[in-house]
Amino acid sequence: MPEAMRSEQRLNRSHTLPSSKELAWEAKRLESAQPEEILKWGLAVYGERLTLSVSFGGAEGMVLLDMLDRIISDAGAPDIRVFTLDTGFLFEETVRYREEVMQRYDLQLEVIRPWLTVAEQVALYGDQLYSCKPNICCQIRKVEPQERALRGYDAWVTGIRRDQTPQRTDTPVVRWEERFGVAKIAPLAAWDTARVEEYVRERDIPLNPLLSKGYRSIGCEPCTRPVAPEEDPRAGRWSGTGKTECGLHWVGGQPVRAVS
Numbered sequence: 001m002p003e004a005m006r007s008e009q010r011l012n013r014s015h016t017l018p019s020s021k022e023l024a025w026e027a028k029r030l031e032s033a034q035p036e037e038i039l040k041w042g043l044a045v046y047g048e049r050l051t052l053s054v055s056f057g058g059a060e061g062m063v064l065l066d067m068l069d070r071i072i073s074d075a076g077a078p079d080i081r082v083f084t085l086d087t088g089f090l091f092e093e094t095v096r097y098r099e100e101v102m103q104r105y106d107l108q109l110e111v112i113r114p115w116l117t118v119a120e121q122v123a124l125y126g127d128q129l130y131s132c133k134p135n136i137c138c139q140i141r142k143v144e145p146q147e148r149a150l151r152g153y154d155a156w157v158t159g160i161r162r163d164q165t166p167q168r169t170d171t172p173v174v175r176w177e178e179r180f181g182v183a184k185i186a187p188l189a190a191w192d193t194a195r196v197e198e199y200v201r202e203r204d205i206p207l208n209p210l211l212s213k214g215y216r217s218i219g220c221e222p223c224t225r226p227v228a229p230e231e232d233p234r235a236g237r238w239s240g241t242g243k244t245e246c247g248l249h250w251v252g253g254q255p256v257r258a259v260s
């Protein structure tokens with residue numbers, strides 16, 4: 001379906017969507033449901049107004065992409081848009097991996113880029129914005145594109161899990177995300193790393209090659225380093241700066257680390 005027609009359909013919200021209270025109730029009802037069941041519920045409620053974000057850094061987004069692709073192939077579910085944010089500072093390996101791995105799937109990927117190219121940002125702010133003012137850099141290259149990516153959609157599927165950070169321990173499988181004006185669906189909220197790895201093995205999903213080179217949480221190249229086995233997987237993100245998040249995921253009005 002042409003993008004213009006999809007956008008028109010998305011903007012024409014003819015049905016009543018669940019309120020934040022109803023989503024809290026759904027979160028309880030779906031608490032022990034498998035991720036595939038949660039995705040099917042999301043598709044039934046939001047149809048084409050549901051979108052999935054994948055970073056192509058970690059395994060979680062790939063697990064959800066694989067599940068969604070299977071559900072849609074098996075059931076002829078709606079045409080779902082998958083998107084990724086390309087900051088312009090991604091590792092070459094991540095971009096190459098993204099292009100190669102998407103060939104496995106029928107789902108179309110939309111790559112969302114910042115308004116400013118890297119060259120324009122350098123001309124305006126210098127070539128070290130990610131070192132001097134990383135929050136501004138993340139706002140320009142991640143947060144604003146994410147807001148744009150979710151505009152016109154009603155539900156955002158993300159790969160965050162409860163055991164990734166202390167702030168995420170209470171993550172419901174679905175809740176209203178006031179900041180972006182969407183329902184935020186986290187089908188893997190209750191899964192641990194072992195279960196994610198098991199699914200990846202079962203489905204033989206190729207992962208970002210950097211994950212086997214000591215990078216256990218992969219973001220932009222200037223802000224990511226490999227970590228030692230005894231380190232926190234996210235210790236390599238914005239290492240030595242005190243910054244631990246990019247601003248895409250918030251809990252209780254505070255930004256939390258982004259790993260999806």
Ligand code: SF4
Nearest residue numbers: 134137138141220223
């Ligand atoms: S992670 Fe680093 S390079 Fe990427 S947007 Fe944030 S500050 Fe900029």
